[in-house]
Amino acid sequence: MGNGTSDFSGTGRDGGYPPIAASGQDRPELQTAIREIVDSGFAGVQLRVHDERGEWVDSAGVRRLGEAAKPPTNGHFRIGSNTKTFAAALVLQLVADGRIGLDRPVAAYLPEFPLDRRITVRMLLQHTSGVFNFTGEYYPDGTVVAGIPWQGQEWVDKRFKTYRPQELVQLALSKPARFEPGTDWSYSNTNYVLARLLVEQVTGRSFVEEMQRRILQPLGLTGTVSPESSPEIPEPHAHGYYTYQDAGRWKTVDITRVNPSWVSTGGDMISTTRDLHLFISGLMGGKLLPAPLLAEMCTPRPTPVPNMGYGLGVFVQDAGPDGGTLITHNGGFAGWAALMYSTxxxxxxxxxSLTTGDAEMDFAEWAEAFQKAQHRLVTEVFCGGPARSDDDAAPVR
Incomplete structure (x- = not known):
């Protein structure tokens, strides 16, 4: 990331960007797509598209259940695992500065943890460390090894509990590793909590301070927050809801206010569609990283998991016919989902941003609905629409 000092703080209509198309005009296919996503069970959608036709912004659904107002198009939302791309970019900036070695053992920086010395910084960012995922591991044979609660009544009851990052790492390291370092690929939130602690150890500053200083301020991301343990979300915002079964009965809880420390740097940040656009376009446009490191970030390494396409904090995806290559990382957080794609x-x-409502769907059903929503929007924006059948879709994660 060099030092992230490029001036990239233009905003909205007066900041030098393409003009915003009037809401719903000129892009009826996008307006139809977001309405149909709401019809599939989501409470609301905010969408922002930047392309050769300019900037298009609109929303559909409702800001809050029981009310008629649409979600604000400049609304804040929880971005889930998009946080990982921010964290990876920050670590890679420190690599560019010579303060972190991408292929050095993590244990050399964090000796207080009993880490396998074969685990490198690169393995954290690429999810090839094998470290147990503190939110639980799900094995192909159906075996589940539980971590901290993150769904169901237990999570609802504990949604304001504060977890320290060190606590999450210690829990993960008390469990068996999923595989030998570097021999496989498995998505683990623990990798990015370790990355957070690595940044703090090397810089002597908090992760939040470094994120603000190196990424948020240089890119003008005024709507992006690293909330740590605060349950608040800045106004304006839509509301997120968690629907689940307890003792055979469906319940819906407004979980707009929630302590995100349970996921830490695995997915705790808050942002806006504008800021996500500024971030991913700035990152891909060379505003944050020197070209060799950006190429490293966007180059998947072969792993035993076929077609995974994961670089360092980003998925590298084939969008299918006429869509080309996309750089992406999406996120899910109870009540919320976030999409971020770029050429x-x-x-x-x-x-x-998508917010869930009171549709009676379990986690797997919500995940399927989210997958279809991603596919629909990617096809419309990058592949020229109309949407293809799911059987023809490239994997979207």
Whole structure:
């Protein structure tokens, strides 16, 4: 990331960006797509598209259940695992500064933890460390090894509990590793909590301070927050809801206010569609990292998991016919989902927020609905629409 000092703070209509298309005009296919996503069970959608036709912004659904107002198009939302891309970019900036070695053992920086010395910084960012995922591991044979609660009544009851990052790492390291370092791929939130602690150890500052200083301020991301343990979300915002079964009965809880420390740097940040656009387009446009490190970030390494396409904090995805390559990382957080897609040069982006409502769907059903929503929007924006059948879709994660 060099030092993230480029001035990239233009905003909205007066900041030098393409003009915003009037809401719903000129892009009826996008307006139809977000309405149909709401019809599939989501409470609301915010969508922002930047391409050769300019900037298009709109929303559909409701800001809050029981009310008629649409979600604000400049609304804040919880971005879930998009946080990982921010964290990876910050670590890679420190690599560019010579303060972190991408292929050095993590244990050399964090000796207080009993880490396998074969685990490198690169393995954290690429999810090839094998470290147990503190939110639980799910094995192909159906075996589940529980971590901290993150769904169901137990999570609802504990949603204001504060977890320290060290606590999450210690829990993960008390469990068996999933595989030998570097021999496989498995998505683990623990990797990015370790990355957070690594940043703090090397810089002597908090992760939040370094994120603000190196990424948020240089890019003008005025709507992005690293909340640590605060349950608050800045106004304006839509509301997120968690629907689940307890003792055979469906319940819906407004979980707009929630302490996100249970996921830490695995997915705790808050942002807006504007800021996600500025971030991913700035990152891909070379505003944050020197070209060799950006290339490293966007180059998947072969792993035993076929077609995973994971670089360092980003998925590298084939969008299918006429869609080309996309750089992406999406996020899910109870009540919320976030989309962030860009072409490799940052010239075309899609950023979106989806809020769940009171539809009686379990986690797997919500995940399927989210997958279909992603596919629909990616197809419309990057592949020229109309949406293809799911059987023809490239994997979207």
């Amino acid at each position: 490799p040069d940052g010239s075309r982006t899609l950023t979106a």
